[in-house]
Amino acid sequence: MKAAGPGPACWKVFLQFYWLHSYSPRQRRRRLLADRSVRFPNDVLFLDHIRQGDLEQVGRFLRARKVALDTIHPSGMAALHEAVLSGNLECVKLLVKYGADIHQRDETGWTPLHIACSDGYPDIARYLISLGADRDAANNDGDLPSDLIDPDFKDLVELFKETKMD
Template sequence: MKYYSALSRYVAPPVSLKPTRTVRFPNDIVFQDHIRQGDLEQVGRFIRARKVKLDTLYLSGMAALHEAVLSGNLECVKLLMKYGADIHQRDENGWTALHMACSDGHTEIAKYLLSQGARVDTVNDEGEVPADLIDPEDVKLRALFEARGAV
């Protein structure tokens, strides 16, 4: 006769533990994700730990600064510039960060890029300067370029 304690009927039978799988993504992919999410702390950590290079063109065809502009995150753009992102770097289509800011209507980012020396006369692969990409109804962004004589 076996002796069972009162708790034995509540104890789960032993379970065989299988090793868990972990998925690891390349640093560049994780870094881009942090940029898109606006996680400035992680973006800074990746840069300081030299896990990424700011001039890398990712599979998206863009560099980190382009990704930050597209996300509309001015603080991320400033952080990348602080760590040496090239304001004149072109993506795979010849677009600069300023082209992207104009195309997407990010007036504050465009203003910042211009204050940091972004060129208004850079031509992309389609022959367009940043001002060519401004929505005609975007009065603020258009005025920013008109004040510089770039429209």
């Protein structure tokens, strides 16, 4: 004996009708895209924008206070370390403007100045030193920023000679 009431096919037609007539085409499109889209945490997006040097997006995250600048991310570094690693002086300046700590250490005790010296970014090193970055800060291995300078990085070698004399 069959149960009274609409069958599964009837419900399917009803749901299709409801879906088509309850939402505008724009709303339907948004809902479909939202169901298929992948969402990343703000920190992941923020670090990606830093690595790409997208100052506009980095600025938006900072102004909206969507991220904490002192967070040590899974990479073992904070946002300022990532910006120095990318070699983007303007991004470094932007992060410092919004309160990034130039003395913050990563998981291995490296400061942003250690990274600037080891990777050969004299402009960033000069900027950090002008803000008072500690030239005598040792990392977990006991290395000073000046110990990490490749002799081929003449500008950095000269910078540390100049600042030692001051």
